[in-house]
Amino acid sequence: MEKRFKTKLKVSTRRNRAGNFEDIAKEINQKTVGWINYYGISLMKKFIHDTAQWLNHRLRQFIWKRWKKIKTKYYQLRRLGIHNDEALKVANSRKGYWRISACETLHKAIKTQTLIKWGLKDLNHLYERRYLSY
Template sequence: MAARCSKARSAKSHPRTCLRALRIFNGALKRYLTGWRGYFGFCETPSVLQRLDEWVRRRTRCFFWKQWRRGSTRLRELLARGVDRNLAVQTAGSPHNAWRLSNSPALQRALTNRLLRSLGLPTLNI
């Protein structure tokens, strides 16, 4: 129940169609996730926190994909982040939606967990 409420709240403060800069990580989402981790951090089911953490990272990758908008921009960003050219071309030209592509190998290589942490996205794992 609490994880469902957290996803709903996180989705409100972090809409995938919102094209603002990454100030969102320093704002409401970061405060909310940090507080949520502090409150539920010592739960007896750490797998719930792990799944929620995976969902937040996937949602963040979806946010980036939507922000890049056009295929040429997506290709340029993927190549700049070290994705193989063939995989980048295939992913940038894909007809699939942003949520499905946010779990693709290309986006996971381009937007690693380390990069997301460096941008200020807190982790829920303790």
Template sequence: MEQRIDKLNSYLVGWLGYYQLIDTPSNLTILESWLSRRLRMIRWKEWKLPRTKVRNLISLGISPQKAYEWGNSRKAYWRIAKSPILHRTLGKAYWANLGLKIISARYEILRST
């Protein structure tokens, strides 16, 4: 995941440097939401086994009952990535701690200078 985030950061910095003059924050919001969902899906897929999913959800602060319920879900990866459980546990703060640069914050910094 670290390699993905490093590569993604290099693309994001390049895109924002190129598009900083364009006044389209709504498009960046759409891109950021899609990107977050995609990263949540990848993380969910990495966990593979239901017991691993349950264990990781509990370690991220979800109650054991909810973790068991969602960890044993048979819904598709993309659908689970939009679930409130993963929104809460794998939010912007989680990805920022892993080193992902948040697009909207970076865009505001570039636009203000």
């Protein structure tokens, strides 16, 4: 059951997927809300926490790949509050998408709260609300 849920999220967040972030966040929200409403009565706090972290990491990777050019990466990092030298260093990095999405600078730029503001629902909050209602 948990493996199927993660596989569905993996398909929704493929790096070569078309569409804007709002549509993708809406699809992810539908899957997560439905899954948590069905399985939310069981005790799976650690799984939900780990899956939320993995999903946020995957979405950062997805966003980083969408930015493509160094100029765009630099501009977006500066827009999200990263200092000049740090933004330039990360934008020019030759590391892969998955590895760079785990770096501290990208975590400072695209926080979990930023993803929530862009339309993603917080898995931990959904689970806590659902679990406490029983």
